[in-house]
Structures are given as structure tokens and as C-alpha cells.
Amino acid sequence: MMKLVLTLFVAAVLCLPLAAQKRAITLPETAAPTGATPLFSPGIVVDGTLYVSGQIGADLKTRKIPADFDAEVKTALDNVGAILKAADMNFNDVVAVQVYLTDMSQFARMNAVYTTYFNLPRPARTTVGVTKLALPDAHIEITVTAHKSGLSLMK
Numbered sequence: 001m002m003k004l005v006l007t008l009f010v011a012a013v014l015c016l017p018l019a020a021q022k023r024a025i026t027l028p029e030t031a032a033p034t035g036a037t038p039l040f041s042p043g044i045v046v047d048g049t050l051y052v053s054g055q056i057g058a059d060l061k062t063r064k065i066p067a068d069f070d071a072e073v074k075t076a077l078d079n080v081g082a083i084l085k086a087a088d089m090n091f092n093d094v095v096a097v098q099v100y101l102t103d104m105s106q107f108a109r110m111n112a113v114y115t116t117y118f119n120l121p122r123p124a125r126t127t128v129g130v131t132k133l134a135l136p137d138a139h140i141e142i143t144v145t146a147h148k149s150g151l152s153l154m155k
């Protein structure tokens with residue numbers, strides 16, 4: 001009888017949902033100044049899913065936004081790519097994308113650059129027109145969700 005109770009207890013414990021562990025993805029270029037607390041993480045991995053914070057088209061080192069819109073889109077996607085790489089992922093692991101544009105008339109130009117980064121089948125995507133972004137000179141912000149089975153939380 002005791003063996004049955006112990007077996008049932010172990011089975012019940014194993015069936016309890018495990019608390020999701022999360023790991024912050026950081027890049028040296030996005031680190032908070034020494035002694036400062038970061039306001040957000042560039043990315044968070046939970047159970048093999050990476051959630052990337054919105055990336056604008058500013059160079060990670062200089063924080064400058066290119067004057068050319070196509071270059072700005074490319075830089076935003078390169079910033080996303082750097083976070084994906086830091087999480088041991090790539091653009092093929094992306095399952096959803098959200099694009100925020102301050103000028104919807106730039107949609108076709110954004111799309112022309114965007115399609116060079118994502119292979120078929122492309123991720124699900126939402127594109128939204130906004131009046132402005134947090135950085136006044138920014139015209140685009142992109143966030144993604146990516147998934148990779150078996151991704152380690154340890155790094």
C-alpha cells in the first residue's frame with residue numbers, strides 16, 4: 001500500500017507544470033551604462049521561444065538612423081538578427097513579426113527589404129501604421145517572436 005501511495009505521489013508531482021524559466025538575451029551594444037538598471041531586455045527566451053523587443057533602424061554602436069529608408073529597414077532587421085544570433089537562432093526560427101511604420105506609403109519599400117530576410121514560408125506578420133515612435137527620427141520598428149525546440153536556457 002505504501003508503495004502505491006508513493007508511486008501516486010511521484011506521478012502527481014511529475015504532472016505539475018514546471019515554472020517557466022526565462023533567460024535574458026543581451027548584446028554588448030545594448031547594455032545599460034555601468035551601475036544603471038536596464039529598462040528592458042533586447043530579448044527573452046522562455047521554453048524555447050524568443051521574444052524580441054522592438055528594434056528600430058538605428059546602428060547599435062552609433063545610435064544613428066540612416067537617412068535612406070531602405071537602409072533603415074535593413075538596419076532594423078540586422079538588429080533583430082543580432083538578437084536572434086545571441087539566442088542561438090536565426091531568421092528561419094521566426095514565427096511572427098510585428099512591423100510599425102510611421103508612413104504606410106513606405107509599405108512596399110519595407111516589404112522589398114523584408115522579403116530578403118525571410119525564406120518561405122514566411123512568418124505570420126502584422127504591419128501597423130503609427131504616428132511616431134519612441135525615437136523621433138525613427139520610421140520603422142520591428143519585433144519578432146521566434147521558436148526553437150530544445151533551446152537551452154543556460155548560456
